[in-house]
Amino acid sequence: MDISSLVYLAQLGGAVCFVLGLRFMNSPATARNGNLLSAGGMAVAVFATLGSLIARDEGMSGAAWAIIIVGFGVGATAGLITGRTVPITAMPQLVSIFNAVGGGAAALVAVEDFITRTNAGSPVVSTTAFTVLDVVIGSVTFTGSILASAKLMGVISGKPIIFPWTRPLTFIVAAAVVAGTVLLMLNAGGAVPLEPAVAIIILGAILAAALMLGITMVLPIGGADMPVVISLLNAFTGTAVAMAGFVLESPVLIISGALVGASGAILTKLMADAMNRSIVNIMIGGFGGGEGTVGAAGGAGGGSVRSIGADDVAIQLAYASSVIVVPGYGLAVAQAQHAVRELAELLEERGVDVVYAIHPVAGRMPGHMNVLLAEANVPYPQLREMDEVNPEFDRCDVALVIGANDVTNPAARRPGSPVSGMPILNVDHAKSIVVIKRSMGRGYAGIDNELYANPKTGMLFADAKAGLAELIAAVKAL
Amino acid sequence: MDISSLVYLAQLGGAVCFVLGLRFMNSPATARNGNLLSAGGMAVAVFATLGSLIARDEGMSGAAWAIIIVGFGVGATAGLITGRTVPITAMPQLVSIFNAVGGGAAALVAVEDFITRTNAGSPVVSTTAFTVLDVVIGSVTFTGSILASAKLMGVISGKPIIFPWTRPLTFIVAAAVVAGTVLLMLNAGGAVPLEPAVAIIILGAILAAALMLGITMVLPIGGADMPVVISLLNAFTGTAVAMAGFVLESPVLIISGALVGASGAILTKLMADAMNRSIVNIMIGGFGGGEGTVGAAGGAGGGSVRSIGADDVAIQLAYASSVIVVPGYGLAVAQAQHAVRELAELLEERGVDVVYAIHPVAGRMPGHMNVLLAEANVPYPQLREMDEVNPEFDRCDVALVIGANDVTNPAARRPGSPVSGMPILNVDHAKSIVVIKRSMGRGYAGIDNELYANPKTGMLFADAKAGLAELIAAVKAL
Amino acid sequence: MNDLLFPLTIFVLAVLVGVEVISKVPATLHTPLMSGANSIHGIVVVGAMIIAAEANDPLGYLIAFVAMAFGAMNVVGGYVVTDRMLQMFKKKPAAPRAEPKA
């Protein structure tokens, strides 16, 4: 078997590892090994490629060696340091940055290949199509992802930013991209012969326009929708890499890129579905920056709201036989994950049965609550998914809602509200309900929560972390 | 785009339809459309191939036309008639026959291709390897599937058939296959040049030996294990077809064959898992022909068994508020599916809540109970899977076990019995239990069932159909 | 690129698809599924057509004919039987005392 076949098989093996790795991510028990397997496949594919480049008749120039080693070193160091040091709650913005550079790399690969081919006078229609697609998708991802990251980091406002000129600009830029593409295709087909330099400039213009598109695409979307946008851009990068595979005739790029493109698209849909929104809806933007608006005092339905003190809550909790904790976005904001674990452990020592009810879209990214609580070392078996825990509310003594709002709103069961149709946690089935939040402020969907007016509900108005600290002290004092 | 590309794309489209079709079979609601989609893809692939053959420069000879049309006509008619007329409970044996012909066709394709190549003096090592694999797997499947079908039809005994010479014969035959393969490979590689006629005779010998292997493989396996064997042979056929694809350089054959090979293998594993047995265990044989053995009167645990009359059972059922019916193999044997539906409808008219608890391996093939009850028009929502229904036994008044045995045996919860570790239906959690079966006979696993000695259990000794008829009469008379 | 690598690649990918697509099917549909997969390998009829078009001696005709008939039986019978099985999985409105209609 010749070297190129061996390299090919190694790369194919790498791609298979990617698939198996994703597959192992099905279950928490195997997920970590899945990631290691995927990383192993990546190492094999990268070293096989390096081997094939060295084994070429013409070998590798010193410049190429330098670029590969120094380039890799710089990038790897950046990835390693940020990956290791960024706090766990800032993960989505980091993933978004990695997305940006991945998309950027895919675009650059196509650009360089195009320059070489054009200077050599050998553009072909099919490759040109893939090149342009790669450049456009990669560039949109690049700026879009950086912007998404900036919104999440708070560098720029998380509110939807809509200028009157955004929409027209988007159309003009998109039209420019299409026009440039047509020109380059005609050039490749021989219908409109262009000077190489002109063709390259046109590609540069397409690239610049696509960079702009990425910005106008993400600007009008609210910060709370960013996780979905990041997931979508992730799928974009995958697609761009697959296109790069077509350009470079590299099967491993095509397979891996298509894999990520497809799985990213499905994941995006799952995320949007879980929030009861459509992807189109999110992309149109203008939604999801409105949390914090204070609802009409007294809540929906006109019922009055009962406020309750930490000491009372502590007694309820300590003498309950089962408590279900319902964490939400507010818990994450307040960074109260350690406090809630401490409270749960105190209660367990007193023989109270404590579990956590995890709504799939509680917080601002899928799995947000799991990541958060796992960071605080909450044992995994105590985290219960919605379907599993919902029947248990009927039997539970106290439901302790901490910084969650929409995911408990009974209005979702009726049509006509923005959350209608979203499955919710049956908090209102518990014998008694305690809600910790700062005020009567609304959640992500911007609507009142009639749960708060339920006679069974007591409101403990406090920041989640401060409120939990009070509760811990009160339980200890019992 | 040239014709061959179009044909290729059509075939690829067909293969995608196969995948989507299988995917839609995930849920009962879409399963039928999935099958239609798959059939549509098949039609596209077949007609595209026909088109490409017609469009070849040399066209198609009259003989080829005749073979294709008449051959298709004969086969299609046979498939249509058997498929339409065979009773629903005989499906596994029919699937096995279709398996046999599929495997046979794959083997024949490779044989004919080999003859042509060898006579033309152009064998190559890689193709020869695939040819031999195809012939061996296809032939094993052919005889193995026919034998499996014969065992299920009762044409030959379902008991494991073990001769002292089976094992040695298997080894001799397998050795002959390996020797022949080596010879043909050496010939193709040019190391041992053989006359074309000799090479063809060697392939013939391999084919004959593989046919024999199929028989010796299936003979020692008991009739009750046949569904698993059929599923395994199904995966074999898929693999043979993929090999035929390598031989003919036909991507659609490779993709479809590999798809069936892999999915068949997974399915086989799932089936074996559900019965708490390993595939190797089943293939070694000697198990699963022993049902009907009468257990020690009085049952396990030394407790005595309480017999109960139809009139008593009728009263219990009619005045229960919820009844869970647990069907098993005996229901299928007695063909009592219509009777049980009639009884259930009678009870529902009286306001009793009736559902069916479907154990995944009740009966003798996966989904046996579903197929059976669906045939009797039991509404699908009344069929409950094990995990879903198990908690309901705690709340149910009467569990009515009809011809089921192993799937209700509490011994499975303890180690040390042949059924240990198999998940069972929690029939013993019901307030009251009624079992309809003919005697104290054992089930598939050949062990006593201590459920029968449970003080809550009443035994209605009768053939399932006759017993249900009595019950129906008794309920009507109330 | 070596002539074997392409077939090998699609073989590997198709195996991955096959593994993934099945593991999600509920146990209750296993039998129809086995039958559905069984119909798919009826695609071998395409192979039979190709050898039929190339056969040029009586033995070749015979083999091609048998392969053709076998393949056609597999594919047609397979889909018909699967459809019959699946036809039975229809939802009926849960009408407790529905009168027999028509």
Added chain:
Amino acid sequence: MNDLLFPLTIFVLAVLVGVEVISKVPATLHTPLMSGANSIHGIVVVGAMIIAAEANDPLGYLIAFVAMAFGAMNVVGGYVVTDRMLQMFKKKPAAPRAEPKA
């Protein structure tokens, strides 16, 4: 066979694999999964290596260098972050009053 058909075939098959492999992942693992998929597209570093080996003018060197660094950051950072997230999903023995050990 047309040169585009092979890439197209593996593209289609890989899309099918991607669709099937994801739909089974529980919601709780969506974020690590997004991150895991994100690392996989770091395979673009292979493409960057190929263009680095072929670049022969300053612009080419620059583009290849940036692509190389971007790709490496994607791939290394992606796996590190995913591993960090997954590390936290470890099962702890459900010991209600476990003393802090070590």
